Amino acid sequence: MTETLKTALNDKAWARWTALLLLAMAMFFSYIFMDILSPIKDLMQSTRGWDSTAFGTMQGSETFLNVFVFFLIFAGIILDKMGVRFTALLSGVVMLVGAAINWYAVTDMFIGSGLEQWFNNNLNYIPGFDELGISPFYEGMPASAKFAAVGFMIFGCGVEMAGITVSRGIVKWFKGREMALAMGSEMALARLGVATCMIFSPVFARLGGSIDVSRSVAFGVVLLMIALIMFIVYFFMDRKLDQQTGLAEEKDDPFKLSDLGKILSSSGFWLVALLCVLYYSAIFPFQKYAVNMLQCNLTFTQVDPNSFWATNTVTIIQYCIMLVVAATAFASNFCRSKSLKTLLLVVSGASLVLFCYMGYMRQSAETVFAVFPLLAVGITPILGNYLDHKGKAASMLILGSLLLIACHLTFAFVLPMFKGSPIGGVIVAYVTILVLGSSFSLVPASLWPSVPKLVDSKIIGSAYALIFWIQNIGLWLFPLLIGKVLDKTNPELVKGLADGTITPEQAAISYDYTAPLVMLASLGVAAFVIGLILKAVDKKKGLGLESPNIQKS
Numbered sequence: 001m002t003e004t005l006k007t008a009l010n011d012k013a014w015a016r017w018t019a020l021l022l023l024a025m026a027m028f029f030s031y032i033f034m035d036i037l038s039p040i041k042d043l044m045q046s047t048r049g050w051d052s053t054a055f056g057t058m059q060g061s062e063t064f065l066n067v068f069v070f071f072l073i074f075a076g077i078i079l080d081k082m083g084v085r086f087t088a089l090l091s092g093v094v095m096l097v098g099a100a101i102n103w104y105a106v107t108d109m110f111i112g113s114g115l116e117q118w119f120n121n122n123l124n125y126i127p128g129f130d131e132l133g134i135s136p137f138y139e140g141m142p143a144s145a146k147f148a149a150v151g152f153m154i155f156g157c158g159v160e161m162a163g164i165t166v167s168r169g170i171v172k173w174f175k176g177r178e179m180a181l182a183m184g185s186e187m188a189l190a191r192l193g194v195a196t197c198m199i200f201s202p203v204f205a206r207l208g209g210s211i212d213v214s215r216s217v218a219f220g221v222v223l224l225m226i227a228l229i230m231f232i233v234y235f236f237m238d239r240k241l242d243q244q245t246g247l248a249e250e251k252d253d254p255f256k257l258s259d260l261g262k263i264l265s266s267s268g269f270w271l272v273a274l275l276c277v278l279y280y281s282a283i284f285p286f287q288k289y290a291v292n293m294l295q296c297n298l299t300f301t302q303v304d305p306n307s308f309w310a311t312n313t314v315t316i317i318q319y320c321i322m323l324v325v326a327a328t329a330f331a332s333n334f335c336r337s338k339s340l341k342t343l344l345l346v347v348s349g350a351s352l353v354l355f356c357y358m359g360y361m362r363q364s365a366e367t368v369f370a371v372f373p374l375l376a377v378g379i380t381p382i383l384g385n386y387l388d389h390k391g392k393a394a395s396m397l398i399l400g401s402l403l404l405i406a407c408h409l410t411f412a413f414v415l416p417m418f419k420g421s422p423i424g425g426v427i428v429a430y431v432t433i434l435v436l437g438s439s440f441s442l443v444p445a446s447l448w449p450s451v452p453k454l455v456d457s458k459i460i461g462s463a464y465a466l467i468f469w470i471q472n473i474g475l476w477l478f479p480l481l482i483g484k485v486l487d488k489t490n491p492e493l494v495k496g497l498a499d500g501t502i503t504p505e506q507a508a509i510s511y512d513y514t515a516p517l518v519m520l521a522s523l524g525v526a527a528f529v530i531g532l533i534l535k536a537v538d539k540k541k542g543l544g545l546e547s548p549n550i551q552k553s
Helices: 002-006 013-034 038-048 052-068 071-082 084-105 114-121 143-174 179-205 213-245 257-264 267-281 284-297 312-334 338-362 365-369 374-389 393-418 422-453 457-489 491-499 504-508 514-541
Strands: none
Touching: 013 084, 013 143, 013 179, 013 213, 038 052, 038 179, 038 213, 038 284, 038 365, 038 504, 052 071, 052 143, 052 284, 052 457, 071 084, 071 143, 071 457, 084 143, 084 213, 114 143, 143 179, 143 213, 143 457, 179 213, 179 312, 179 365, 179 374, 179 422, 257 267, 257 457, 267 284, 267 393, 267 422, 267 457, 267 514, 284 365, 284 393, 284 422, 284 457, 284 514, 312 338, 312 374, 338 365, 338 374, 338 422, 365 422, 374 393, 374 422, 393 422, 393 514, 422 457, 457 491, 457 514, 491 504
């Protein structure tokens, strides 16, 4: 009996990894919804009249309240004061409410409604925000895009709150244990949401031979309902942990305004925050346009509607193969038997090749970009384990930034050279996307476990909230900027749409993406410089970023 009392729930491997699975699955579903419209940008333009500016403004709205109403700061305060489990439930509810509004905005029910009329006549000018150039709406923006932006703002509050809550929850369950491995594993599973979205969103939009973009959003709403259930189950696990350890998370260490001063006075914190906003601004906004970028730079042929490659059956098969790639690559990291490890890697590699082949045969940009997170799933546990036992987080941040620069420049200047070469272009795209995915594994796996080394444990929630808030500035700005840059650097398409000489369907796949991609590569250059400075500061001040997370006693 005494032994039972001494063993807390997080001392048991099965319990802490179950808690991680619940948190990771909830984030997996939220990541699906975050990019649910990304692979169907062309359909949003052809069926709802969203040009690149409208699409980018709506996508950027996700972080508007977090940035300009400081909701993320309040979320951090709520997290520190109320605890992980309360904040997890709250974030799940907020995500679901925002997603439901987003869904209604793109349904046929909205078209011709009084609500559509109201949004057409209002929110065209917001005093103060328009003068500063930060308004989430503009005159002429389609009503459906405006209302969808409102829903996306609310969803964005929930998903970013969930992000800091999950990070804090992992610290709570894994501190002093396999924290980087746990964070890396959570990110690996969450990243699969991107591939899931890319594969299934276009399928639901085109289901039954008719186009209805609201079906894709409805798919995401259902998944967020499941995410809320995951948070509810986690709530009871977390409460049991507190009961066992005798901690009262909601009452101990209340938030004080002076705590923010402690965070902001740390040079290491500011460098990590700057690197975060620069790196993530070059990834998440890019994801929202990546499919359309491939549509514009690769040559696809129409698949025979009666062939196997045009059926929904092949979608399910390809997704199952993707799960095999992810599962075998991930599991190989935990095999002690060399022969079994080799077998799993061979199966994973062969499945990856088959996955890519099927993506090519389906002749769709969304299935090509779906390969994005697959290499990351395999190497993230390796990176997490290395960080836990060897360290070198700052060095990995630098390497990730270099890979980011190389990938965006390849998309900008090399990929267009293969326009008209169906096989060559797809190969270049696949390799570049896989490398970009590995970069996306390097940086977050190094970044987030470093935060607890920079601030006091009782204000980790606020520290994560501040970093997410700074990051959200970039996530608001760059989707909007990419959309505006696309329209500004493709004036012939804008003019052709205006005078009717080009159809929305033709315009949607004819953009020149060179300027936006160079802009994103420049963010990678800035992140690389910050990484070098961070490594020098770490060496000088002994922040511990290059040290292992697991310290030997």
